Amino acid sequence: MAKLLLVRHGETEMGRTRHLCGSSDEPLNPEGLRQIDRLGQRLMAMPLNTIYSSDLQRAWATAEAVAAPHRVDVVACPEMREMDFGQCEDLTFQQVEKRFPQVARMWLSRSPDLQYPGGEKVQDFARRVQSFAVRLQQHKENETLVLAAHLGSMRMLLCHLLGIPWQHWWQFQLDYASLSALETHPVGLKPEDRLSMLISLNDTSHLGTISSFTLRPGPSTSQDSTGKGTPHRAPGQDRP
Numbered sequence: 001m002a003k004l005l006l007v008r009h010g011e012t013e014m015g016r017t018r019h020l021c022g023s024s025d026e027p028l029n030p031e032g033l034r035q036i037d038r039l040g041q042r043l044m045a046m047p048l049n050t051i052y053s054s055d056l057q058r059a060w061a062t063a064e065a066v067a068a069p070h071r072v073d074v075v076a077c078p079e080m081r082e083m084d085f086g087q088c089e090d091l092t093f094q095q096v097e098k099r100f101p102q103v104a105r106m107w108l109s110r111s112p113d114l115q116y117p118g119g120e121k122v123q124d125f126a127r128r129v130q131s132f133a134v135r136l137q138q139h140k141e142n143e144t145l146v147l148a149a150h151l152g153s154m155r156m157l158l159c160h161l162l163g164i165p166w167q168h169w170w171q172f173q174l175d176y177a178s179l180s181a182l183e184t185h186p187v188g189l190k191p192e193d194r195l196s197m198l199i200s201l202n203d204t205s206h207l208g209t210i211s212s213f214t215l216r217p218g219p220s221t222s223q224d225s226t227g228k229g230t231p232h233r234a235p236g237q238d239r240p
Contacts, residue, residue, distance in 0.1 A: 003144045003199075004136065004161075005043070006154050006180040007066065009058040010035040015176070018092055022085040022119070022152075025056050032058070035177035035207055036065040042179065042206035044069045049143040052135065054080040054150060062177065063148035074148075079131050080157070082150035086119020112167050126166040129156040136184065136194075154180075161196040172201070179203045 010032030014021040028036065039062070048070050053063035055076040063074045088096050088103065097104040106114040115121040132147075139145060147154070155169040161182060174180065181199040 002136070002139050002141050002184045004182045004184065004196075005048075005144065005146045006157070006174075006182070007039060007062060007146060007148045008151060008154060008174045008176055008178050009054075009062040009148060010039075011176045012058050014090065019090050020085045020088050020092075020096075022082045022089055022116075023056075024089050026058055028058050028061055032176065033061075036062045038206045038208070039177045039179065040065040040068060043146070047144060048072055048146055050075065050139065051146040051148070052077050052080070052132075053148040054078070054082070054153065056081055056150070059148045059150060063146070066146055066148065077132055077135070077147070077149075079128050080147065080149040080153045083122070083125045083152045084116070084120040086116040088116045088119065110167070110170055125152070126156050126160075126169070129153050130160045130166075132157060133160060141186065158182075158198070162198060163196075174202050175204050177204065177207060179206070 010028045012021060012026040012032055013029045014024065014026050016029060016031070043066050048066070049072070051063050051067045051070075051072050052075050053059050055078050059080075060074065060076075067074050085091075088100065091099070093104070093107075096107070100117060103114070103116060112122060136145070147157075149157075151174050152169070154174055155172045156166055158164070158172050158180075159166045159169050161184075180201045180203065182196050183199055184194045184196050186194055
C-alpha cells in the first residue's frame with residue numbers, strides 16, 4: 001500500500017484576519033513559520049519518497065520545511081492551488097456580503113453553482129483538483145508521499161480519493177500545518193484501480209495546541225445544522 005500525507009500550509013496574515021486568500025500569493029506569518037518548523041520536526045524521522053506542493057509560496061514554504069531533512073526535491077503542482085476568489089480576494093465575509101450579496105447567499109447555502117466574480121466556479125475547481133490523482137498512479141505500493149496544499153484544494157481531493165461527492169467538500173476541517181493520512185490499496189489490474197482509506201484527519205498534536213476549530217461563544221458565531229455555534233465560514237475558506 002502507498003501512503004499519502006496531506007499537510008496544510010502554515011498560518012498567513014490574511015488568514016489570521018479572516019480575509020479570503022485564494023490565488024493571492026501570500027507568505028507565511030511568524031506563527032506560520034513556527035508551525036511548519038514543528039511540522040518538519042514531526043516528519044523528520046519518517047522515510048519520504050516524494051513531496052508535492054501547490055506552487056503558491058505559503059504551501060511551497062511548508063513543503064520545503066518538510067523536505068529539508070530528507071534531501072527530497074519538491075514537485076510543483078499548480079492544480080493544487082487554492083480556489084481563485086476573483087474580486088473577493090482579500091475581502092472578509094462581511095465585505096463580501098455588502099459588495100456581492102448574491103455570492104454571499106450562495107456561499108452560505110453551500111451552492112454547487114457558486115462562482116466568485118472574476119474568479120473560479122466551484123465545479124471547475126473540483127475538476128482541477130481531481131486531476132492531481134493522476135500523479136498518484138505512478139507510485140509504488142510501498143512509497144510514502146507528501147502533499148502540501150490548501151484547505152479548499154485538500155478538501156476537494158479528500159472527496160475525490162474517498163469516493164465522496166465533491167458537494168460535501170466543506171465538511172472536512174483541516175487546520176494550519178495539520179497532518180492527515182490516507183493509504184491506497186490496489187483493487188484491480190489498472191493503476192487507477194485503487195481504494196483509498198482515511199487513516200487520520202487534522203492531526204495538530206505536533207503544534208502543542210488544540211484545534212483552531214474549538215467552539216467559542218460570542219457574537220461571531222451562528223447556528224449550524226446541529227444547533228451548535230460555529231464561526232461564519234466559507235465552504236472553501238475557513239481560514240484561507
